[in-house]
Amino acid sequence: MTLFNAPRGARNTVQRVFHKSILLAAFVSGIASANAVLALDIRNDMGGVVSQRMAKVEQLRAAGTRVRILGTCVSACTLYLGLPNTCVSRTAKLGFHGPSTRLQGIPLPRQEFERVSRQMAAYYPSQIRGWFMSEARMRTGSYYTISGAQAIAMGARPCTEA
Template identity: 45%
Template sequence: MKRDLSQAPERPRFALRRAGLLFSILMLCAISFSAAPIAPAHAQSVVRVSNDGGGSLPARLNELRQLRNSGQRVEIRRGYCNSACTLYLGLENTCVSPNARFGFHGPQIATRGLRMLPDDFEKWSRTMAEHYPSQLKGWFLQTARHSEKLITVRGAQLIQMGVPRCG
C-alpha cells in the first residue's frame, strides 16, 4: 500500500528547534566530561593473588602489561604463587607477605617430556628474569631457571631480596 507523504502532518518548527537544542546540550556535556581527567575506577582497586599455579607465559605477560598500565596494586599475602605467577613480583605496585610461598622453575614447554630448544630456553629465561627485582633476577638466572621442579621460597626470603613487604 502506497502512502501519500504530501498528506503527512508537518512537525511543528519548535519541536525541531527543541530537539536541536537538546542535542547541542548533550554534545557539550559529552565534550566536557570526556575532557576531564578521570582516573579509571579500577585504578584504586587491589588485585589479591593466592593459590595461583602459573600458566602460560605469553598470557601472563599480557596481564602484567595491563596491570602496569592500570597502576593497580598487587598483593600476595597467603597461599602459593608458582611459575608464571611469580612474574607479578616485578610490578612496581606488588607486595608480599612473609608467609606466602613462591615456586620457581625454568621455562618449559607445556607438553611434559619435551625439552625446549636452547635458544628458546635462553629467550624465555631472560624474559622471565626481566620481570624480577635485581637480586631475585640474579638468583633466578643462576639457580632456579635450571630446575624443572619447583624451588619453593617464602615471602620472607623475597623481602630480603628487595621485594616490598605488604603493610
C-alpha cells in the same frame, strides 16, 4: 499540583535541575572510578603460559593495579614481582622454575630456553633475577619454593601486614 500540570516555565526549571543533577552524579561517579585503586590479591595462583602472564602484567601496569601476593604464587605468577605496585606477604609461598614446554619431559630448544629465561628474569628484583638465572631456571620438572620473607630479603617489596 504535579510537575505535569505545573506552568511550563516551572516544569522546564525542574527538568533542567534534574538533568544537571544526573550529569553531576555521572561526573562524580566517573572521577571516583578513574581514581579507584584497583587491587588483586593472590592467594592460590599456580601460574600458566608465560607470554599470557606477561601480557596480563602489562595490562595491570597500565591500570596501576596494586597486587598483593598473600598465599601461593607459582611459576608464571611470580612475574607479578615486576610490577611497581606488587608487595609480598612474609607468609606467602613463591615457586620458581625455568621455562618449559606444556608437554611433560620435553624441554624447550636451548636458544628458546635462554630467550624466555631472560624475559622472565627481567620481571624480578635484581637479587631474585640473579638467583633465578643462576639456579632456579635450571629446574623444570618441579620448582624451588621460597617464603615471602625470603623473597623480601631478596628485594621484593613487603606488604604492610594489617
